[in-house]
Amino acid sequence: MTKEVRKIFRNHFFRGASKQHFFELSSIYQYKHVFNFDELFIFLRGGKKFMSAKVIYERFLWFHTQVKQGNFPSTTSLAAHFEISPKTAQRDIEFMRNRLYAPLQYDPSHRGYRYEDDSYQLPGLWLKESEVVSLLVSARLAATIPDGALKSSLQKFLNQIFSLHTLSTTLSLEQLHRKVSVKNIEYYRTDEKVYHQILDALLHNRPLRIEYYSPHTGAQTRRDILPLHLLAYMGTWHLIAHCQMRNELRDFALSRIRGIEPSSCAISVADDRRSLTEYLREHFGILRGAAINEVTIRFAPAIAPWIQEQVWHPRQQIACETDGAVILSFPASDLREVKREVLRYGAQAEVIAPPALRNEIAAEIKKMQNIYLVGHSMGDQV
Numbered sequence: 001m002t003k004e005v006r007k008i009f010r011n012h013f014f015r016g017a018s019k020q021h022f023f024e025l026s027s028i029y030q031y032k033h034v035f036n037f038d039e040l041f042i043f044l045r046g047g048k049k050f051m052s053a054k055v056i057y058e059r060f061l062w063f064h065t066q067v068k069q070g071n072f073p074s075t076t077s078l079a080a081h082f083e084i085s086p087k088t089a090q091r092d093i094e095f096m097r098n099r100l101y102a103p104l105q106y107d108p109s110h111r112g113y114r115y116e117d118d119s120y121q122l123p124g125l126w127l128k129e130s131e132v133v134s135l136l137v138s139a140r141l142a143a144t145i146p147d148g149a150l151k152s153s154l155q156k157f158l159n160q161i162f163s164l165h166t167l168s169t170t171l172s173l174e175q176l177h178r179k180v181s182v183k184n185i186e187y188y189r190t191d192e193k194v195y196h197q198i199l200d201a202l203l204h205n206r207p208l209r210i211e212y213y214s215p216h217t218g219a220q221t222r223r224d225i226l227p228l229h230l231l232a233y234m235g236t237w238h239l240i241a242h243c244q245m246r247n248e249l250r251d252f253a254l255s256r257i258r259g260i261e262p263s264s265c266a267i268s269v270a271d272d273r274r275s276l277t278e279y280l281r282e283h284f285g286i287l288r289g290a291a292i293n294e295v296t297i298r299f300a301p302a303i304a305p306w307i308q309e310q311v312w313h314p315r316q317q318i319a320c321e322t323d324g325a326v327i328l329s330f331p332a333s334d335l336r337e338v339k340r341e342v343l344r345y346g347a348q349a350e351v352i353a354p355p356a357l358r359n360e361i362a363a364e365i366k367k368m369q370n371i372y373l374v375g376h377s378m379g380d381q382v
Helices: 003-012 021-029 036-044 049-068 075-082 084-100 131-144 147-164 171-179 193-205 271-283 304-308 337-345 355-372
Strands: 104-107 112-115 208-214 220-233 238-242 248-253 255-262 295-297 317-320 326-332 349-353
Touching: 003 295, 049 075, 049 112, 075 084, 084 104, 104 255, 131 147, 147 193, 193 208, 193 238, 193 255, 208 317, 220 248, 220 271, 238 271, 248 271, 295 337, 295 355, 304 317, 304 326, 326 337, 349 355
Parallel strands: none
Antiparallel strands: 104 112, 208 220, 208 255, 220 238, 238 248, 295 326, 295 349, 317 326
């Protein structure tokens, strides 16, 4: 936009003007095709913040171009070109130097600025506040990754992005760390070196040789595997890989990997994403295996409000009873995980169906009674 156009609209436009009035004004001066009418209207009305950011960036770009062309721009020339105050112009220059790391140096002989490093380029990517927030929140959620080097690299990258590609002065990683946190409980520890090696092999499609411990058998086996998918499930990390020994997809808990190194074994697996998706669907979550049961659980009124906030399954159904209790129904196959979840709520939860699950819960309660009956507890023996 030319200086003449800006001057006309700044002199004639006032905050109470309607868009129609503004359009008529633009028609009078025959400038309605020179610029984006809607964006300029929003900006002059003091509307969306991103419009203001665009105008500020325009000043940075102009100043940068002037320096590159050897015109030695100054505070005075910047203020005059954009019709801003000298203080605002000086703040723009300081922002370029401190936040955009522009190697600006004042040259007294030319009464203007030049670059100490002529290779410097103004950042081309500019982020809105919502985009910055999404990056910051993502970084905070990444706090659960058991890889210190990766988290450190991510933080440095985001600090650079934040500094170079946004005008925000109210958002920062430090601020987010104080206001947002992520905590996991009942998860298995993962060795940082193991995680890092697995992630590297996964991304570069390289086979690994691992020493894997099974708590079910107490045995430790050596296996050549090709990593295919890394999964964080309920706070615990799992590696889905093609196992050469079993010649099939297997699930390896990272906490059980006792040794790891690159493998010289050539492992070739077809890129069958459907099989991998099916494996994840069948082996993780309540919906597992082939045989499907319809599970129905009644939760007492005291716990009902909490249950209504939870998602046990994408196809779950919740019905409210007159006394305040809720009936939760959903399809499931492997009932072991459902059993653990039901037992968490004690007498507040009652399994209605299927009968097999109800019988398992009853048997488990009986075993607990044998442990906690008066006269048979460990406390009575002390």
